[in-house]
């Protein structure tokens with residue numbers, strides 16, 4: 048049978064995107080998912096109330112505080128954190144199932160969650176921090192999204208400086224000026240990371256066959 052590169056197995060990676068609230072990571076993530084069939088979104092659990100249009104099981108699993116704590120106790124989360132007075136966590140089982148198929152998983156989580164995942168899964172983690180072009184533009188985006196009250200927007204703006212201080216902990220930094228340019232940059236990161244030697248787990252056998260040694 049002829050050798051083709053499509054027979055080379057690949058180890059799935061975990062692409063984490065973080066940013067201050069409103070910088071644009073959800074927008075970039077949605078576009079990436081629509082354009083790349085090799086990556087799926089990790090759906091987090093949260094105790095925050097759904098925004099207009101958000102769908103349970105698609106945008107988040109909306110759970111009570113009691114249910115969230117039970118999930119923590121049962122070890123159901125890969126990571127979890129308190130963000131803006133609410134709890135958020137990444138359910139472990141769906142992520143492990145996708146990675147086992149050699150597919151990639153995209154996470155929209157904060158810096159606390161990224162730190163936890165770096166400790167448990169460093170080799171599989173690729174982290175991207177998204178910055179806004181300016182603080183004024185960040186506030187404008189939060190208001191334009193029109194999904195949070197003025198009080199919630201003010202709270203998120205007050206935390207933006209602290210959040211942004213974590214940028215040096217990430218592998219890649221994107222200043223999200225033009226959304227199409229930012230999407231292209233994340234696609235480029237994903238392409239390069241997928242090609243890393245250590246992720247191409249079937250390469251040894253492929254080259255062995257190429258060399259006619261098997």
Ligand SMILES: Nc1ncnc2c1ncn2[C@@H]1O[C@H](COP(=O)(O)OP(=O)(O)OP(=O)(O)O)[C@@H](O)[C@H]1O
Nearest residue numbers: 068069070071072073074188191192223224225226
């Ligand atoms: N490059 C951009 N230029 C202009 N507007 C943008 C850009 N990227 C995103 N936006 C808009 O900014 C708003 C916030 O974007 P988004 O919801 O993606 O932010 P986020 O980082 O995911 O926020 P959160 O952490 O609160 O979920 C949205 O209305 C989105 O359409």
Ligand SMILES: Nc1nc2c(ncn2[C@@H]2O[C@H](COP(=O)(O)O)[C@@H](O)[C@H]2O)c(=O)[nH]1
Nearest residue numbers: 091127128130135136137155156157159160
């Ligand atoms: N550590 C985690 N952070 C998470 C998770 N899911 C979302 N987030 C972060 O929370 C804030 C606010 O999100 P919003 O949807 O309420 O605007 C944002 O920074 C997200 O990245 C998670 O599972 N773990």
